Amino acid sequence: MIEIKNLTKDYGGHIAVDDISFVVNDCEILGFLGPNGAGKSTAMNIITGYLSATSGSVSVNGYDVLEQPIEVKKEIGYLPELPPLYLDMTVKEYLNFVFNLKKVKLPKGPHIEEICKLVGIKDVYHRLIKNLSKGYRQRVGIAQALLGNPKVIILDEPTVGLDPKQIIEIRNLVRMLGKNHTVILSSHILSEIQAVCDRVIIINKGKIVADDTPENLSNNLSNDLSLSVVFEGEKEKIVKELKQVNGIKSIDFVKESNGECEFNIEPRAGYDIRKQLFETASLNNFVILKMSNNSLSLEDIFLKLTDESVSADVIKRSLKAKKEKEEK
Amino acid sequence: MSAIIKRELREYFTLPLGYVAMAVLICFAGEYYSQTFSSGVSNIAYVFSYLITVVLFVVPLLTMRMLSEEKHQKTDQLLFTSPTNIASIVLGKFFAAIIFFLIFDFFMLVLFLNYYIFGASPDFMVFLGNSIGFMLIVGALISVGEFISALTESQVVAALGGFAASFVFWVINNASQNTDNEILLKISNWLSFSQRYSNFAEGIFDVANFVFFLSITATFLFLTVRVIDRKRWA
Numbered sequence: 001m002i003e004i005k006n007l008t009k010d011y012g013g014h015i016a017v018d019d020i021s022f023v024v025n026d027c028e029i030l031g032f033l034g035p036n037g038a039g040k041s042t043a044m045n046i047i048t049g050y051l052s053a054t055s056g057s058v059s060v061n062g063y064d065v066l067e068q069p070i071e072v073k074k075e076i077g078y079l080p081e082l083p084p085l086y087l088d089m090t091v092k093e094y095l096n097f098v099f100n101l102k103k104v105k106l107p108k109g110p111h112i113e114e115i116c117k118l119v120g121i122k123d124v125y126h127r128l129i130k131n132l133s134k135g136y137r138q139r140v141g142i143a144q145a146l147l148g149n150p151k152v153i154i155l156d157e158p159t160v161g162l163d164p165k166q167i168i169e170i171r172n173l174v175r176m177l178g179k180n181h182t183v184i185l186s187s188h189i190l191s192e193i194q195a196v197c198d199r200v201i202i203i204n205k206g207k208i209v210a211d212d213t214p215e216n217l218s219n220n221l222s223n224d225l226s227l228s229v230v231f232e233g234e235k236e237k238i239v240k241e242l243k244q245v246n247g248i249k250s251i252d253f254v255k256e257s258n259g260e261c262e263f264n265i266e267p268r269a270g271y272d273i274r275k276q277l278f279e280t281a282s283l284n285n286f287v288i289l290k291m292s293n294n295s296l297s298l299e300d301i302f303l304k305l306t307d308e309s310v311s312a313d314v315i316k317r318s319l320k321a322k323k324e325k326e327e328k
Numbered sequence: 329m330s331a332i333i334k335r336e337l338r339e340y341f342t343l344p345l346g347y348v349a350m351a352v353l354i355c356f357a358g359e360y361y362s363q364t365f366s367s368g369v370s371n372i373a374y375v376f377s378y379l380i381t382v383v384l385f386v387v388p389l390l391t392m393r394m395l396s397e398e399k400h401q402k403t404d405q406l407l408f409t410s411p412t413n414i415a416s417i418v419l420g421k422f423f424a425a426i427i428f429f430l431i432f433d434f435f436m437l438v439l440f441l442n443y444y445i446f447g448a449s450p451d452f453m454v455f456l457g458n459s460i461g462f463m464l465i466v467g468a469l470i471s472v473g474e475f476i477s478a479l480t481e482s483q484v485v486a487a488l489g490g491f492a493a494s495f496v497f498w499v500i501n502n503a504s505q506n507t508d509n510e511i512l513l514k515i516s517n518w519l520s521f522s523q524r525y526s527n528f529a530e531g532i533f534d535v536a537n538f539v540f541f542l543s544i545t546a547t548f549l550f551l552t553v554r555v556i557d558r559k560r561w562a
Contacts (some may be wrong), residue, residue: 045405048409049408049409050405050408050409050560051560052560052561069413070411070412070413071411073409073410073411074411076409078405078409080402080405080406080409082402082405084401084402084403084404084405084406084407085401085403086335086401086403087401088339088342088343089338093338097331097334097335098406098410100330100331100334101331101332101406101407101410101412102410102411103411103412144406
């Protein structure tokens with residue numbers, strides 16, 4: 001378990017992390033999400049003991065990072081933003097070095113081999129790290145973090161520079177690790193967090209702006225959002241009939257093509273108008289071709305939370321634009 | 329610490345730098361050796377004292393990347409988040425450089441033993457005394473170089489800074505010879521590496537000199553740890 005209390009980091013006037021507190025439970029995969037410069041890496045560097053906090057405390061499995069740094073560091077495997085690799089070493093030499101550096105007590109040969117298999121670097125085991133591609137380097141970095149089987153694994157943007165297939169592999173790896181490790185993962189790629197994490201903390205300008213499961217975040221924020229509905233029929237007639245429906249706040253006409261009309265219909269707060277829409281349509285003989293919730297994806301939530309100037313309107317517009325793109 | 333020592337030594341001897349440095353030292357040692365020996369002097373002390381000027385250049389070359397390169401490549405994040413304390417990392421790097429010079433000292437021993445082959449019979453204690461003095465001053469220079477390497481991310485700055493600092497410690501007594509100020513003269517003579525080294529070269533074992541070099545080494549190693557630790561709080 002990781003407990004972070006009132007953590008603040010002040011780089012001489014620039015506050016990178018501003019009074020954040022949260023708890024990460026055992027075997028939880030926590031996603032750390034935020035735009036560049038939000039303070040993700042700084043927070044991770046403090047948890048791992050690389051930096052010291054200006055104030056506040058961090059404890060990992062009961063050890064305080066300031067008072068028992070060695071104990072804390074034993075519990076943590078850390079992949080920084082830039083994998084800390086010695087380019088003029090082979091993968092074998094590097095992993096052996098890290099093994100010794102971390103004073104791992106496990107049987108050396110089998111343990112290193114197991115980890116190489118896990119992250120898929122067996123075929124580059126004898127090559128110099130400087131000759132490896134970025135994806136392989138990243139994986140060697142992950143291997144380094146896993147050495148010694150630490151209980152807590154902290155990965156700072158682990159999938160940067162990987163190809164889609166490798167990204168899926170790493171995601172599966174993280175999911176598997178999450179079964180018996182506590183994992184903190186940072187990213188600015190939202191789909192990744194959505195795919196892997198049990199819980200998301202969104203951080204912006206050093207402050208936590210959201211802390212919830214990905215599903216809850218998406219549900220809570222998309223309440224009372226508009227429906228996108230496509231009818232077959234005449235525009236004027238449809239609008240006329242829709243105005244009769246109780247609970248509709250506004251009707252936005254989007255476009256008409258081949259006799260299909262698309263509307264954005266916003267219900268009044270607390271109303272579920274889907275059933276009524278169906279009934280109105282069937283009574284008046286215009287067919288509903290499509291009805292969908294304009295629910296916010298994590299991407300929209302992220303934008304909304306990390307940029308106050310992004311109003312609901314902008315989000316709507318971005319949704320529209322996205323849809324148009326999809327149609328094209 | 330042993331992991332760090334091993335890695336550093338590996339780096340000295342897989343990259344050309346270590347070999348070049350060793351070759352330079354051996355070349356100069358051989359040259360001074362043959363010069364003195366051909367003029368009929370079989371005293372290894374001369375070779376050692378000539379060599380010190382070369383060492384002033386070589387040590388910063390070995391220490392320049394010690395900590396600056398770790399910072400530059402961000403590998404310090406691995407070192408300082410591993411369950412080892414900063415001091416053992418700093419010491420590991422220090423001892424690796426010491427081992428490098430011990431290997432060189434072995435070559436000096438070979439040169440010394442050559443005297444016997446060529447029929448001279450020098451006193452082994454002279455070699456031992458000079459070796460100890462040599463290693464003490466090298467240790468002090470390494471710690472100064474490592475300290476400067478901790479201050480910067482640039483190897484070039486670390487090398488030049490290390491060289492400048494060693495040079496100041498070496499010649500500080502010459503620089504102050506033009507002053508009448510008693511105190512200044514005393515301090516500069518006290519600090520001067522060359523002044524103290526000459527005692528070793530002459531075979532004088534002064535505990536004060538012994539303690540002086542060890543204290544300088546310890547002080548700079550301590551400062552190195554402090555510099556690294558302070559960066560975490562900045």
